[in-house]
Amino acid sequence: MSKVDWQDYNPKGFYDELIAAPGKPRPEAAMLCEYLASLDARELAEHKTAAEVAIQLMGITFTVYTEGNMIDRAWPFDIVPRIIPLPEWQRTEAGLKQRVQALNLFIDDLYHEQKIVKDGVFPAEVLAQSANFRPQCVGIHTPHNVWAHICGSDLVRDKDGTLYVLEDNLRVPSGVSYMLENRNVTKRVLPDLFATGRIQPVDDYTSQLYEMLSSMSPRPGDDPVIVILTPGIYNSAYYEHSYLAQQMGVQLVEGSDLVVGDDDCVYMRLVDGLCRVDVIYRRVDDMFLDPEVFNPDSMLGVRGLMRAWRKGNVALANAPGAGVADDKVVYAFVPQIIKYYLDQEPLLPNVPSYLCMFDQDRDYVLANLDKLVVKPANESGGYGMLIGPHASKKERQKFAELIKANPRNYMAQPTLSLSTSPTLCDGAMEPRHVDLRPFILSGETPWVTTGGLTRVALTKGSLVVNSSQGGGSKDTWIVDLSGN
Structure with missing residues (x-):
């Protein structure tokens, strides 16, 4: 049975979280990539099955609303973690x-x-x-x-x-339990990789x-x-x-x-x-x-x-x-x-944004709907958006009318080339787009989770990572290579 060959892995021009170039894992991902390359297809499938069984046994679910029904589904999880080096984190x-x-x-x-x-x-x-x-x-x-x-x-x-x-969720942000459970599942599936302490x-x-x-x-x-x-x-x-x-x-x-x-x-x-x-x-x-x-x-x-x-x-x-x-x-x-x-400059940049309430921005957005992502001000979960490059002419026309009717309620951003991360799909390692939701607690002093919930668009080519719309998740590793 064939093994993972990182020479064959091609993120097609996107920044990949684990692989810097064909056959060249990033330093923080070298240990993981070497381990995955040592497994044949049967062993990879066994790891995937072990994760699915653990999720069932632990009762990790989420609810999807569809056509008036509420369906509890097992949490969609990919066994290949996303890795970030400690200094960047x-x-x-x-x-x-x-x-x-x-x-x-x-x-x-x-x-x-x-x-x-x-x-x-x-x-x-x-x-x-x-x-x-x-x-x-x-x-x-x-x-x-x-x-x-x-x-x-x-x-x-x-x-x-x-x-x-990309955005701040300040009302009732969710997902942190899945971040914690993803780690519990990964420890069951890849226990040896946690022994290094990195x-x-x-x-x-x-x-x-x-x-x-x-x-x-x-x-x-x-x-x-x-x-x-x-x-x-x-x-x-x-x-x-x-x-x-x-x-x-x-x-x-x-x-x-x-x-x-x-x-x-x-x-x-x-x-x-x-x-x-x-x-x-x-x-x-x-x-x-x-x-x-x-x-x-x-x-x-x-x-x-x-x-x-x-x-x-x-x-x-x-x-x-x-x-x-x-x-x-x-x-x-x-x-x-x-x-x-x-009185400080932002340490983390915003995605460039166009506010339709301003005449010049609105004119630009209306002229470039086929290139932009348009978002309503207060929707969440990926609903109510227009992803211009993937939208039909009719959908773009509808959004143009919505923007003209209520400019304050809409903003637009360029379509980002979201980074990818290797994901196990039908037994093969393929790039899939990811984002990351860290959680920040603010009491007397602020505190940030070590990493966060990495969400992954499981559908090939999709940029939609929300679990309610077919996305899944991965464990997020912050890796210390300093040897301390």
Whole structure:
């Protein structure tokens, strides 16, 4: 049976994460590539099967909504990890901390003095039309002045090797449980490669998350009562909610399990009575959090929760209103936001962006729809986008009308040549496009996961990495070659 021959592996002009040139692995990937080349097709298939069995046994699933049905599927996973050398990761980590620090200062400013608007750095009309600015949050002070306690920023690498921030997810970012489970599966499948000690660990995330949440408690000195608020079993990220609750040893609750008392404190209903709650890691969208303030028909939230939060009797992560910075038009201003609040140049670049609200940008976008990716300001999960080069003339015409009707709601970017990584497809090693979602925790100080969730477009030639649209994932290795 044939073995992997890296001479035959051809990423076709794209930057490849593991292979620098035919037959030449990058230094940080040499150990892995040598190991994979030593396996024949049968052994590779056995490794793939072992991963699939582990995923089934561990119950790692995600939910797909299709044609009105909800389907639980096994997590799609590729056994070939994506590798990043430690020095590059350290630079990336510093850039992520800088970015989230500036974004938290920005959010806090918008809900207080709005200096950045008054100083003309951030356009008033962008704020005025923000779908995620919550007037109900104006004047509220959060612990450590942090609003986005958990952020997932998506990174992509272009063909010249530059790592760009594609977007920031500041509302209820998901995927970290899959990052942790990917490592658990990989350790089962490729145990010998972890013996060198060069692959940096990722398993401290849940303890860091617990510490960060604890630091927000309105009752310092006591053991805080922390809960994770989930919309319930039908939510696509329910696996993650239950996983994180189990790993941290905290209660997983739904809105009906909580009540706000006459003292404006939040209590959890237990068999033997009520127990006061200090910190809520909420995985429920703003608009469903409190029927007293937001959607009056919501069955997912807790009546009076915003009252308790405003009075400082409970901490919420992420804070309601943090999504004001989770807007693809706001994204385009992040370099100016970093400069304004920190007086620093961005360590991580944005993808060049065109804002349709500006006449010159809009004219360029409309004239070049066949070359650009157009995104609505507040969609997520890869929905509502136009990928110009792959779109039909009719689809481009439809987007032209949408842009003209609501220019503020659209921005465009060049189609990036996303980097590839070797992926096991039908028994052969083939390049597939990848991105990376690291997670940044912000409490008293920021903390970044070692690597993140690498998502992979499993369909040949596809740039869509979202699991809801046919993507999968890989383990991400940060490798230290210094010998320390």
